[in-house]
Amino acid sequence: xxxxxxxxFTEKPEQRPGRFTCPRCRRANDYxxxxxxxxxxxxxxxxxxxxxxxxxxxxxxxxxxLDDEVVCKTCGKKFEIPSHHSLLxxxxxxxxxKDEDLDAEIAAAESQPAPATDRSKLPARFTRPxxxxxG
Numbered sequence: 001x002x003x004x005x006x007x008x009f010t011e012k013p014e015q016r017p018g019r020f021t022c023p024r025c026r027r028a029n030d031y032x033x034x035x036x037x038x039x040x041x042x043x044x045x046x047x048x049x050x051x052x053x054x055x056x057x058x059x060x061x062x063x064x065x066l067d068d069e070v071v072c073k074t075c076g077k078k079f080e081i082p083s084h085h086s087l088l089x090x091x092x093x094x095x096x097x098k099d100e101d102l103d104a105e106i107a108a109a110e111s112q113p114a115p116a117t118d119r120s121k122l123p124a125r126f127t128r129p130x131x132x133x134x135g
Contacts, residue, residue, distance in 0.1 A: 003052050007045045008059055009038035022072040022079055029073045034066040061090040
């Protein structure tokens with residue numbers, strides 16, 4: 001009899017942030033989603049057969065999503081998480097940029113001054129003062 005898959009892993013619950021858009025009110029918010037991190041054990045459990053040894057050699061660390069739905073913070077409607085990724089391998093996550101790094105990069109880009117517009121090159125209809133809508 002083969003062993004259950006959970007015998008090969010140690011499970012640790014964790015929460016990860018995610019940004020989702022509500023399909024009803026169309027507002028994007030940040031939500032915390034519950035995941036289980038399954039880390040491969042360093043050795044096979046006792047009573048493992050040849051089929052279990054072959055399966056254990058192929059296993060990788062991964063995250064398994066527990067939450068399928070979140071409640072919108074704006075309108076209160078429950079909606080499904082629009083991602084097909086309910087299982088993510090940990091080695092795939094390590095190549096992605098961190099949210100803090102992205103936020104810092106965006107803030108640095110926003111702090112750069114915009115190039116000044118030379119008003120002498122614009123036509124007169126854009127530079128003369130407005131006299132109102134009846135004008």
